[in-house]
Amino acid sequence: MAEMVPDAEGIDGVRMTWNNWPKSKVEASKCVIPITASISPIRSHPEIPVLNYAPLRCKTQSCVCILNPYCRVDFAAKIWICPFCFQRNHFPHHYSTISETQFPAELFPQYTTVEYAAFGPESGPALPPVFLFVLDTCVIEEELGFVKSALQQAIVLLPEKALVGFISFGTQVQVHELGFADLSKVYIFRGNKDINKDQVLDQLGLSVSGQRGTYPKGVPNNLVAAGLSRFLLPASDCEYTLNLLLDEIQNDQWPVQTGNRALRCTGVALNIAACLLGACLPGTGARIIALVGGPCTEGPGTIVSKDQSEPVRSHKDLDKDAATHFHKAVKFYDNLAKQLVSQGHVLDLFASALDQVGVAEMKVAVERTGGLVVLAESFGHSVFKDTFRRIFEDGEHSLGLSFNGTLEINCSKDIKVQGIIGPCTSLEKKGPCCADTVVGQGNTTAWKLCGLDKSICLTVFFDISPSERSNSTGVANPQLYLQFVTNYQNPEGQMRFRVTTIMRRWVDSAANAEELVEGFDQETAAVVMARLTSLKMENEEEFDATRWIDRTLIRLCSRFGDYRKDDPSSFTLNPSFSIFPQFMFNLRRSQFVQVFNNSPDETAYFRMLLNRENITNSVVMIQPSLLSYSFNLPPSPALLDVASISADRILLLDSYFSVVIFHGMTIAQWRNMGYHKQPEHQAFAQLLQAPHDDAEMIIRDRFPVPRLVVCDQHGSQARFLLAKLNPSSTYNSAHDVAAGSDVIFTDDVSLQVFFEHLQRLAVQS
Numbered sequence: 001m002a003e004m005v006p007d008a009e010g011i012d013g014v015r016m017t018w019n020n021w022p023k024s025k026v027e028a029s030k031c032v033i034p035i036t037a038s039i040s041p042i043r044s045h046p047e048i049p050v051l052n053y054a055p056l057r058c059k060t061q062s063c064v065c066i067l068n069p070y071c072r073v074d075f076a077a078k079i080w081i082c083p084f085c086f087q088r089n090h091f092p093h094h095y096s097t098i099s100e101t102q103f104p105a106e107l108f109p110q111y112t113t114v115e116y117a118a119f120g121p122e123s124g125p126a127l128p129p130v131f132l133f134v135l136d137t138c139v140i141e142e143e144l145g146f147v148k149s150a151l152q153q154a155i156v157l158l159p160e161k162a163l164v165g166f167i168s169f170g171t172q173v174q175v176h177e178l179g180f181a182d183l184s185k186v187y188i189f190r191g192n193k194d195i196n197k198d199q200v201l202d203q204l205g206l207s208v209s210g211q212r213g214t215y216p217k218g219v220p221n222n223l224v225a226a227g228l229s230r231f232l233l234p235a236s237d238c239e240y241t242l243n244l245l246l247d248e249i250q251n252d253q254w255p256v257q258t259g260n261r262a263l264r265c266t267g268v269a270l271n272i273a274a275c276l277l278g279a280c281l282p283g284t285g286a287r288i289i290a291l292v293g294g295p296c297t298e299g300p301g302t303i304v305s306k307d308q309s310e311p312v313r314s315h316k317d318l319d320k321d322a323a324t325h326f327h328k329a330v331k332f333y334d335n336l337a338k339q340l341v342s343q344g345h346v347l348d349l350f351a352s353a354l355d356q357v358g359v360a361e362m363k364v365a366v367e368r369t370g371g372l373v374v375l376a377e378s379f380g381h382s383v384f385k386d387t388f389r390r391i392f393e394d395g396e397h398s399l400g401l402s403f404n405g406t407l408e409i410n411c412s413k414d415i416k417v418q419g420i421i422g423p424c425t426s427l428e429k430k431g432p433c434c435a436d437t438v439v440g441q442g443n444t445t446a447w448k449l450c451g452l453d454k455s456i457c458l459t460v461f462f463d464i465s466p467s468e469r470s471n472s473t474g475v476a477n478p479q480l481y482l483q484f485v486t487n488y489q490n491p492e493g494q495m496r497f498r499v500t501t502i503m504r505r506w507v508d509s510a511a512n513a514e515e516l517v518e519g520f521d522q523e524t525a526a527v528v529m530a531r532l533t534s535l536k537m538e539n540e541e542e543f544d545a546t547r548w549i550d551r552t553l554i555r556l557c558s559r560f561g562d563y564r565k566d567d568p569s570s571f572t573l574n575p576s577f578s579i580f581p582q583f584m585f586n587l588r589r590s591q592f593v594q595v596f597n598n599s600p601d602e603t604a605y606f607r608m609l610l611n612r613e614n615i616t617n618s619v620v621m622i623q624p625s626l627l628s629y630s631f632n633l634p635p636s637p638a639l640l641d642v643a644s645i646s647a648d649r650i651l652l653l654d655s656y657f658s659v660v661i662f663h664g665m666t667i668a669q670w671r672n673m674g675y676h677k678q679p680e681h682q683a684f685a686q687l688l689q690a691p692h693d694d695a696e697m698i699i700r701d702r703f704p705v706p707r708l709v710v711c712d713q714h715g716s717q718a719r720f721l722l723a724k725l726n727p728s729s730t731y732n733s734a735h736d737v738a739a740g741s742d743v744i745f746t747d748d749v750s751l752q753v754f755f756e757h758l759q760r761l762a763v764q765s
Contacts, residue, residue, distance in 0.1 A: 012113050012500050013043035015615050017528055019519030021480060022509040028464045032556040033525045035462045038615055041407055041486040042498060044400060044454050049105050050115045055497060058082040059089055062432055064410045068501035069109045070481055075100050083481045084410055116497040126493030130232060130286035132165040134273050137252045138262040139293035146379035147291055148246045150388050157392035160236040166245065169269035170252025171298065175204060176245060178238040179230040184245065189272060191265025191298045200275040227280035260306045264294055267301020267332055274336060278343045285403020285489045287346040292357045300332045303358040312356045315595045329361040337368040341425045344404040346451035348372040350388060352379045360600035367608055370423040370451030374704045375605040386705040399703060400454035405488030408446045409433065412480040414466040418442055421531045422458035423612045424449050435463040440535060452488055457614040459531055479503050517560060520576045526583035527618040534592050534607045545593045553584045557762035568759040585754050586623040617656060624655035624724050629690050641726040645713065645742040652691040653721050658707040659698055661691045662721045668712035713742065726751045
């Protein structure tokens with residue numbers, strides 16, 4: 001299906017809610033949908049050139065602009081004019097040969113995104129990627145077997161130069177010294193004690209008073225060398241030791257009393273991992289890969305007591321502020337996030353358990369560091385196994401995992417940045433582009449991105465505040481410019497510097513709203529609304545998400561719809577807005593807004609993926625895609641409606657987190673009778689196989705790997721499909737149902753009723 005959709009993000013990896021911008025703050029507020037840009041900072045594209053020289057910066061101190069195709073160039077005088085601050089800059093001597101027929105790549109009109117390879121003092125030998133595995137041993141024998149097998153596969157796939165470390169934990173934390181191959185050497189820490197960095201380093205023998213922190217960046221001193229030769233070794237040097245260690249490791253032997261949960265000190269283990277990396281590799285790219293099989297019940301980060309009579313917190317407990325451990329655990333992980341961000345390190349979380357493990361509490365540390373997150377039922381499930389393997393794979397399915405990045409944004413003078421929603425942390429770098437109002441990670445024009453990959457997507461919120469001078473003259477530049485500058489360590493360990501410069505137009509929306517409407521991107525707008533709703537639900541008490549979405553949609557339709565006052569039948573929407581109400585209908589019913597049937601861990605997981613995935617994938621999370629397979633027609637898109645169910649059809653639903661193959665009643669009966677195995681029914685065998693092949697394609701390109709559900713009409717697992725369909729036929733309207741179709745037992749309104757109410761409210765005087 002991805003092949004059918006044109007590449008909307010293009011070379012720049014940028015999509016905006018409004019591609020034409022209103023000129024004033026008042027007009028911007030009338031747009032209802034915020035002015036945002038969704039940017040994929042290191043999205044791969046074959047046409048992005050890599051330049052082996054340093055970028056040219058504007059000499060104005062507050063301007064971070066880099067030479068780009070939108071700069072005006074005087075070739076005779078060898079001067080370029082910055083489009084952001086209008087500063088005149090002289091080209092340096094090595095640009096002396098430029099002319100109108102011969103100029104550098106960054107001035108080519110098609111190269112609005114360029115990447116500079118390492119240059120100057122930052123260049124040097126490529127840095128190896130670092131993986132510190134943190135393994136939970138408080139799991140049953142079978143689960144431990146699955147996770148050990150996955151780790152052994154991962155070790156084989158790691159690049160030879162990659163540095164590897166290993167920590168296991170249960171009731172206590174064991175730091176394994178891989179450099180001591182002759183004998184298994186382990187440092188043990190108590191799991192119920194909150195220890196600081198100095199205590200960790202003292203116990204590991206990595207602390208020498210007066211020396212810590214005095215070494216220059218990138219030059220290891222004796223302590224760093226000691227840590228690297230003992231705890232973090234190249235994969236090629238420690239593969240045998242690590243495999244031996246995994247073979248020997250057993251599940252936690254600490255006795256668990258009847259009626260109690262296992263004592264598990266996840267928080268202490270992650271704290272020790274962060275301290276170890278901070279001592280050995282400060283300021284270089286590294287990942288802590290946590291494999292967790294249950295809730296933390298011991299020490300800092302505890303989410304539930306060891307007594308099984310106390311249930312793990314639910315959404316209801318969080319709403320009533322009755323979750324006794326929640327705020328304390330969140331504060332602990334918030335401090336851990338700050339430590340990891342200052343070190344430039346990432347926390348990845350692989351949680352595999354039938355119960356909750358504390359993803360909701362750990363969310364702050366995973367999201368602020370740009371970590372990956374996967375939630376599965378078991379370490380033996382394909383959702384975990386296949387996803388975990390994808391991290392270390394090379395080739396076209398590689399994630400392009402990159403490290404230790406920063407993002408800076410430069411804007412035209414009347415534009416301010418409110419903040420970013422996505423996996424990043426504010427560096428609190430104030431500048432003239434900072435807005436007064438803050439959304440997400442704000443109060444800055446620079447952000448830390450400890451972990452990046454090819455599909456990571458950040459949403460930047462903008463404010464328009466024209467200066468008095470530009471208002472009084474009445475002469476404004478019809479173009480506006482934005483520049484995104486990303487500095488990062490790529491998977492090969494080289495430092496890269498990517499610059500994306502984009503231009504959009506100011507329009508006078510008060511005089512001519514048509515130009516504004518033509519530039520509306522309804523897919524991006526739907527994703528921005530979903531991200532903003534999720535943020536408000538987490539940060540604002542008593543926030544009624546459904547009512548807020550409805551009010552926003554009514555205001556938008558009232559502003560941009562075409563109608564006669566108080567006449568709902570006259571209401572029409574411009575094609576630029578035509579499917580936006582449908583997106584909002586599905587958003588209201590989605591797992592991001594309706595938390596009733598999900599645990600806090602699941603809700604946190606869904607929202608973290610929504611905030612980091614690109615627009616195309618995020619749209620599928622909000623409004624799943626449905627394909628229909630039948631004898632008479634080739635596979636074709638079907639309406640996301642219960643009316644699409646038919647006894648002689650197969651449906652394929654992609655809701656991002658799960659892929660459902662749904663067989664109609666007749667198809668299921670024929671399959672059960674074995675018709676597809678008979679030579680004369682080859683067409684039926686092909687019909688049965690087609691959705692499986694398409695599902696395989698979706699699963700192969702998706703990260704995390706979705707759950708595959710194969711079900712039949714009226715079967716128990718059919719709920720995975722029915723929950724996503726528009727309930728146009730419910731138990732109230734069963735008499736209207738076509739033969740072979742289905743009904744949904746719900747009191748939810750259908751899309752048609754929703755749209756009728758929307759029309760009536762939008763046209764009201």
